[in-house]
Amino acid sequence: MAERILKYLSENSEVNTLKLAEVFKEDHQKVIGALKSIQANGDLVSAEPVSDKQIELTTEGKLVAKAGSHEANIYNAVPEAGISQAELMKLPNAKVGFSKAMSNGWVLVDKSVNPPLVKKKVAEIKDLVQDQLKLLQAGQPTGLSDKEKADYKKRKLIQESIIKSFVLRKGPDFSLTLNKLETDLTTEMLASGSWKSLKFKEYNLDALGVPPSSGFLHPLLKVRTEFRQIFLEMGFSEMPTNNYVENSFWNFDALFQPQQHPARDAHDTFFVSEPQFSHKFPEDYLQRVKTVHRKGGYGSQGYGYHWQYKETQKNLLRTHTTAVSARMLYKLAQQKEFKPTKLFSIDKVFRNETLDATHLAEFHQVEGVIADYNLTLGDLIGVFAEFFKKLGITELEFKPAYNPYTEPSMEIFCFHPGLGKWIELGNSGIFRPEMLLPMGLPRNVTVIAWGLSLERPTMIKYGFNNIRDLVGPKVDLEMIQKSPVCRLNK
Ligand code: PHE
Numbered sequence: 001m002a003e004r005i006l007k008y009l010s011e012n013s014e015v016n017t018l019k020l021a022e023v024f025k026e027d028h029q030k031v032i033g034a035l036k037s038i039q040a041n042g043d044l045v046s047a048e049p050v051s052d053k054q055i056e057l058t059t060e061g062k063l064v065a066k067a068g069s070h071e072a073n074i075y076n077a078v079p080e081a082g083i084s085q086a087e088l089m090k091l092p093n094a095k096v097g098f099s100k101a102m103s104n105g106w107v108l109v110d111k112s113v114n115p116p117l118v119k120k121k122v123a124e125i126k127d128l129v130q131d132q133l134k135l136l137q138a139g140q141p142t143g144l145s146d147k148e149k150a151d152y153k154k155r156k157l158i159q160e161s162i163i164k165s166f167v168l169r170k171g172p173d174f175s176l177t178l179n180k181l182e183t184d185l186t187t188e189m190l191a192s193g194s195w196k197s198l199k200f201k202e203y204n205l206d207a208l209g210v211p212p213s214s215g216f217l218h219p220l221l222k223v224r225t226e227f228r229q230i231f232l233e234m235g236f237s238e239m240p241t242n243n244y245v246e247n248s249f250w251n252f253d254a255l256f257q258p259q260q261h262p263a264r265d266a267h268d269t270f271f272v273s274e275p276q277f278s279h280k281f282p283e284d285y286l287q288r289v290k291t292v293h294r295k296g297g298y299g300s301q302g303y304g305y306h307w308q309y310k311e312t313q314k315n316l317l318r319t320h321t322t323a324v325s326a327r328m329l330y331k332l333a334q335q336k337e338f339k340p341t342k343l344f345s346i347d348k349v350f351r352n353e354t355l356d357a358t359h360l361a362e363f364h365q366v367e368g369v370i371a372d373y374n375l376t377l378g379d380l381i382g383v384f385a386e387f388f389k390k391l392g393i394t395e396l397e398f399k400p401a402y403n404p405y406t407e408p409s410m411e412i413f414c415f416h417p418g419l420g421k422w423i424e425l426g427n428s429g430i431f432r433p434e435m436l437l438p439m440g441l442p443r444n445v446t447v448i449a450w451g452l453s454l455e456r457p458t459m460i461k462y463g464f465n466n467i468r469d470l471v472g473p474k475v476d477l478e479m480i481q482k483s484p485v486c487r488l489n490k
Helices: 002-011 017-024 028-039 059-067 070-077 094-103 128-137 146-154 187-192 219-233 283-294 309-313 322-333 377-389 433-439 455-462 477-482
Strands: 014-016 045-057 107-110 117-120 158-170 245-247 315-317 341-350 362-373 396-403 406-416 421-431 445-453
Touching: 002 014, 002 017, 002 028, 002 045, 002 158, 014 017, 017 028, 017 158, 028 045, 028 158, 045 059, 045 128, 059 128, 070 094, 070 128, 094 107, 128 146, 146 158, 219 341, 219 362, 219 455, 283 309, 283 433, 322 341, 322 362, 322 433, 322 445, 362 377, 377 396, 377 406, 377 421, 377 445, 396 421, 406 445, 421 455, 445 455
Parallel strands: none
Antiparallel strands: 014 158, 045 158, 107 117, 245 315, 341 362, 362 445, 396 406, 406 421, 421 445
16 A cells, blocks of 8 residues: 555655545555555655545434435325324424424414314425435535534534545655665674665654563552652641661650660660660750659659660660651750641651561551640541541541550551451550650640551552561562552542
């Protein structure tokens, strides 16, 4: 086909592709396809796009062209003696046909008899509609006025469509045959100098390219993106969590967690040996923290134990992102004027856990913190309702819990319809005055906070029963390549 087009153009100065389709007795689309392959070989032809309006008969229009208009059929069905309207209406398309035949003055309703009869009003008719549609169908001039055209369109007998075609002319590199263009420059071409006379295919910079075979996002990262989006929608700012290594002061002491607390044991926490200790702390604040642990203050009686500097200096892999929240709240307290603040983070934490199907020694925490005047437990529950609704979770229950740094504290449970049971989502509470007041926050400021793991919702969302199928050396890399994007049913 491509070569037939080229031959035609060598004998004619220009041609429309619609005309070519007619001449070749081929589908227009096939001619366009051949044109595309000519164009892929260089500037053999120039193709100027044109669009034409064309009137076509609809299926109903074709029926009318063949069997006559509905009104003519009604007229023809009326016998000399007349016919009852009900009987007439049994014909196909009778409703339109009858009303048109009436307005054309072809038939009348004789009401002098009972029941009234439909009778012919004129002796003969000319079915102009059929004649015009026949001419249209044959592609002959019809002399249709714009009004008639609009009327036929309204009656859905004809439709207008736009046909796109091209006017072809010889191009600068016109030739009768298609030469395959070179796609690669080879050493042979360079050595022999043949590259000088060869034609090369142009780069297609719009091509989509080969999909990459690496660089896929892990399901955890996909779920993290969704969580982050929810926090951002709710007006939270992200906390900087780029310090896996923390010291005991920010991880525990600042959070009013006593130095003998079992979580501060090497059985639960990974301590860092190099460097083993931190040395820089905000001195005044450290003194206030020490005091509140030893003998209390701010209405608290403290723990009444011998607080040790050596213990607070110990470096560790942070056991929760609440250490970052503590740093941020302290920073907030140092500002001249307190401004209500909403913060979140999603990052890694480390715990010396016994590994099993649901526990890892390093996992991700999703943490939210809101500092504002006079917040209550009701606010905390309200925020949860909004936050978890955005995750598609509406049935929540709370269970009293204990954290050294929050009072009251609540574990958050949701009903999982897929698993058919209540599952724990996370932990939450209102930060204690023993934590906030030494930082320097105003007394009427309350801070509510919560934390969840990122792994649990990811396991539920992606259907994993064993956390080791999600993280670690046993992970199936193909699972990562093929896992779909995370869409929470909001
Ligand atoms: N830090 C808690 C944990 O690790 C989560 C939490 C954050 C609880 C903030 C209360 C307030 O489980």
